[in-house]
Amino acid sequence: MVSSLLPRRPNSRMMELHLTGFESCPLFPGGVVADHGENPLAAASFQLPACSDFDGFQKDAIQMMKPAKGTTTLAFVFKEGVIVASDSRATMGGYISSQSVKKIVEINPHMLGTIAGGAADCQFWHRNLGIKCRLHELANKRRISVTGASKLLANILYSYKGMGLSVGTMIAGWDEKGPGLYYVDNEGGRLKGTRFSVGSGSPYAYGVLDSGYQFDMSVEEAAELARRAIYHATFHDGASGGVASVYHVGPQGWKKLSGDDVGELHYKYYPVIPTPTEQEMADTSAA
Amino acid sequence: MARYDRAITVFSPDGHLFQVEYALEAVRKGNAAVGVRGTDVIVLGVEKKSTPKLQDSRSVRKIVSLDTHIALACAGLKADARVLINRARIECQSHRLTVEDPVTVEYITRYIAGLQQKYTQSGGVRPFGLSALIIGFDPYSGAPALYQTDPSGTFSAWKANATGRNSNSMREFLEKNYKETSGQETVKLAIRALLEVVESGGKNIEIAVMTKEQGLRQLEESEIDAIVAEIEAEKAAAEAAKKAPSKDS
Numbered sequence: 367m368v369s370s371l372l373p374r375r376p377n378s379r380m381m382e383l384h385l386t387g388f389e390s391c392p393l394f395p396g397g398v399v400a401d402h403g404e405n406p407l408a409a410a411s412f413q414l415p416a417c418s419d420f421d422g423f424q425k426d427a428i429q430m431m432k433p434a435k436g437t438t439t440l441a442f443v444f445k446e447g448v449i450v451a452s453d454s455r456a457t458m459g460g461y462i463s464s465q466s467v468k469k470i471v472e473i474n475p476h477m478l479g480t481i482a483g484g485a486a487d488c489q490f491w492h493r494n495l496g497i498k499c500r501l502h503e504l505a506n507k508r509r510i511s512v513t514g515a516s517k518l519l520a521n522i523l524y525s526y527k528g529m530g531l532s533v534g535t536m537i538a539g540w541d542e543k544g545p546g547l548y549y550v551d552n553e554g555g556r557l558k559g560t561r562f563s564v565g566s567g568s569p570y571a572y573g574v575l576d577s578g579y580q581f582d583m584s585v586e587e588a589a590e591l592a593r594r595a596i597y598h599a600t601f602h603d604g605a606s607g608g609v610a611s612v613y614h615v616g617p618q619g620w621k622k623l624s625g626d627d628v629g630e631l632h633y634k635y636y637p638v639i640p641t642p643t644e645q646e647m648a649d650t651s652a653a
Numbered sequence: 654m655a656r657y658d659r660a661i662t663v664f665s666p667d668g669h670l671f672q673v674e675y676a677l678e679a680v681r682k683g684n685a686a687v688g689v690r691g692t693d694v695i696v697l698g699v700e701k702k703s704t705p706k707l708q709d710s711r712s713v714r715k716i717v718s719l720d721t722h723i724a725l726a727c728a729g730l731k732a733d734a735r736v737l738i739n740r741a742r743i744e745c746q747s748h749r750l751t752v753e754d755p756v757t758v759e760y761i762t763r764y765i766a767g768l769q770q771k772y773t774q775s776g777g778v779r780p781f782g783l784s785a786l787i788i789g790f791d792p793y794s795g796a797p798a799l800y801q802t803d804p805s806g807t808f809s810a811w812k813a814n815a816t817g818r819n820s821n822s823m824r825e826f827l828e829k830n831y832k833e834t835s836g837q838e839t840v841k842l843a844i845r846a847l848l849e850v851v852e853s854g855g856k857n858i859e860i861a862v863m864t865k866e867q868g869l870r871q872l873e874e875s876e877i878d879a880i881v882a883e884i885e886a887e888k889a890a891a892e893a894a895k896k897a898p899s900k901d902s
Contacts, residue, residue, distance in 0.1 A: 506760060509792075514752035521751065542793055 436605030438567030438596055439469055439480040440575055441536045441547055443560040446585050448538040448545045448615040453567065453600050454608035454630070465608035467540050474499050475619040475635065477515060477539035482564040483532035483552065491533060495519050510600035512539040512546030516556055524554030534564045540615050567599030567606035574598045585614055587622045597635065600628040670875045672780055673773050676729075676804035679782035683705035684715075684729035685817040687846045688786040689827070690799040691839030695788040697726040698843045700851045701820065707712040716861040717873065720745040722789050723761055724861060724869045728817025729783030729804075737781055741765050762800040762808050770806025780804045784816040790865045797863075813842070837880075840872075844880055853881055 417423050439452040452469035455462060469481040471492045477499070481488035498518050502510040510518075516537040523533055533552040540546070549557045549564065561579060563571040574595040584590070589612045596610040611625045665671060685700040699715040716726045719741050727734045744764050748756045756764075765785060774782045784803045791798060799890060801816065802808040813831050815823035822845045834842055851857050854877035861871045 505763075506757070511752070511754060514754060517751060517753055 383572060412428055419487065420429075430480070433438050435482045435532065435534050435565050436603075437469060437482045437565035438563065438571050438599035438606040440561075440563035440568070440571050440592060440595055441480065441538045442562070442575065442579060442588075442592070443547050444588050445582050446614070446616060447540055448478075448547055448611045449588045449592045450480060450536070450538050450615065450620075451589075451596050452480055452611055453596055453606040454611065455600070455606055457605045467608070469613075470611055470613055472620065473515070473537070473539075474509075476509060476541070476615070478536065478613055478615060478620050479538075480536045480564065482534035487531045487552070488648050489531050489533055491519065491522065491531075492535070494522070509541065511538060511541040511543065512548060513541075513558075514544075516546075516548035516550050517541070520550045520556035523552050525548065526553070527554050536562050536564060540617050540619070540650065545615065563595070563599075565599075565606065567596075567603035570599040570602045571585045571595040572636065579581060585616075585623075589614065593624065593626065593631065594635070597631045598629050601632065669896075670805070673805045676780040676782045680729040680784045680804065680816060681818065681820070683730070683817045685815065685819055685823065685847060685850050686715075686726045686728045686784075687813070687815040687823055687827075687843055688726065688788055688799045688801070688811070689813040689831075689834075689839050689843040689846070690788070690811070692833055692835040693797070693864065694836060694839050695790075695797045695863045696839050696843040696860065697724060697786060697788055697863075698847045698858060699726050699728075700847065701857050701859045703817055703857070708810050712849075714871075715859055717868075718869045719761060719787075720755060720789075721790060721868050722755060722863075722865075723758060723787065725785050725787050726861075726864050727783045727785040728766070728820075730781070731783075731883055733781040734783050734785070737765060737768060737783070737785070740768060745789070746784055755792040757791050758787060758800060761789075762787045762802060766802040766806045766808040768806075769802060769804055770829075773804070773806060779898065786814065786816060788863055790863070795865055797865075813846075815846060823847070826880060841880060841884060842900040845884055848881070848884065853885070854878070855881060 398573060414420055415423065436457045437453060437455070439450075441448060441450040449640065450470055454465060454467050454469060456464040456467045467481075467485065471479045471481060473479050473492055473496045479488075479492045479495070481492075485644075495518060499510045499515055502514070514614075519535070519537065523531060532554040533550070537548045537550060538546070547559060547562065549555075549559060549562045561575060563575060574592065578591045578594070592612050593610050596612075600606040600610070604613050607628055609625050610628050610631060612623045613620050614623050684702060687698045690695045697716050701715070704710045704713070716724060717738055718724045719738065723745065723865050725738060725741070734895050741761055741764065745761060748754070748760065750819045763789070769781050772778050781804055784801060787802070788799045789798055790796065799811050799814065800808055801811055801814050815827065826849050827842075830842065830845070840860065844858065844860065847858055855874040855876075858877055858881075859867055859871070860877055863869050
């Protein structure tokens with residue numbers, strides 16, 4: 367505002383009134399006031415923090431901000447379509463912030479996406495993908511393929527590469543070519559596959575999933591395999607837990623099959639067997 | 654009236670876009686082109702004006718492919734056609750890149766028509782002076798398709814259509830004689846329609862046939878001559894048959 371016009375008094379012991387932060391200069395881009403003496407029409411800039419390795423500092427800052435993909439999600443293709451399953455726990459460091467997060471998003475009645483990484487990023491971009499899929503349907507009078515949808519998302523994420531998005535998602539659906547499953551992440555990577563698991567609990571889930579997988583399974587068998595894989599991942603991984611949801615994508619679209627609390631699943635798989643007592647304390651009759 | 658045809662962004666008082674209508678005139682002066690859709694083939698035919706002796710006729714291809722499964726023929730300004738064809742070819746590949754799927758005939762027609770429309774609503778440009786006939790097979794359903802676009806940017810699907818010089822007579826002929834055909838019969842129908850307005854002979858007609866398995870195939874002059882001869886023979890036989898009963902009575 368006005369302070370920049372006051373004459374400078376280099377040897378003055380008076381306290382300067384700092385009005386930084388209160389100024390707003392619509393003439394300068396970015397709202398930063400140019401120093402007097404400089405060309406007022408020069409592009410606005412700010413000083414970098416004084417440190418020896420600014421790139422490293424930036425990377426650390428991003429790593430601090432980027433939520434680790436604390437979750438377990440999995441999906442696999444089999445004879446009857448695609449099974450998609452996930453847990454429902456959200457963590458902020460060691461704090462469990464929610465046990466009921468919906469990690470499987472419904473992009474359209476024939477396509478599902480999973481969330482791993484930043485919940486906000488995944489939710490927003492899946493919704494955006496849903497919009498694009500619908501526009502494609504309206505323009506082309508046919509549903510978009512899983513290939514096309516995953517490619518649209520991957521191209522968007524690639525254009526934001528390096529800007530700190532955290533998205534590790536799987537796109538599962540049934541289109542004219544049959545069941546389709548793609549893994550798409552914030553690096554812009556996109557992989558077609560038959561079995562994927564994403565998140566901190568994925569190694570545990572892969573163990574159960576890979577050893578029990580068969581292409582010729584019924585829907586119930588496949589759902590049970592997915593449920594067990596999620597349960598075992600939640601058992602070992604602290605960042606996964608809550609409810610194990612299982613969805614199935616068939617030729618008519620997706621259908622939610624089950625949502626079981628993993629605590630209850632534990633006792634279902636490993637019921638407590640009452641140990642037979644060898645000796646019982648009995649009342650002694652008065653001798 | 655003359656005052657309303659300078660900048661094409663201006664409507665005339667009675668709702669005309671004169672530049673677009675003048676572009677249609679340019680189309681009407683262009684060489685005849687016909688397209689016929691069969692059950693398993695689609696045929697495009699264009700009139701070939703007599704080539705100057707020193708010209709290499711192979712460099713003047715009038716029926717071009719936009720992708721392995723899409724082809725185009727047009728009537729009107731050939732230079733404008735070249736620009737439009739190049740843009741359409743790029744769009745075909747761009748579509749393959751972004752959705753990993755080949756374009757449908759309807760999609761690329763919509764793109765070309767959209768381009769033509771854009772040039773009727775921009776400042777300082779004139780519309781493309783051509784009508785295009787676009788043929789192809791749908792990459793999924795395998796159904797054959799024939800579409801036509803015009804300088805105003807409208808498009809629609811057709812069983813058979815003609816554009817360019819004397820297109821009205823060709824269209825009338827097609828309306829009278831069209832029926833579901835396949836293979837060679839479709840080719841014959843296209844040539845018969847062209848022969849209504851073009852001097853007969855293989856060197857005045859260019860024909861290309863699109864099949865699902867083999868894509869676009871340009872017919873050799875000798876092949877066309879053979880089919881033309883067949884058609885003439887059939888016509889002569891029909892004439893004779895017509896005259897014979899009346900002689901008896």
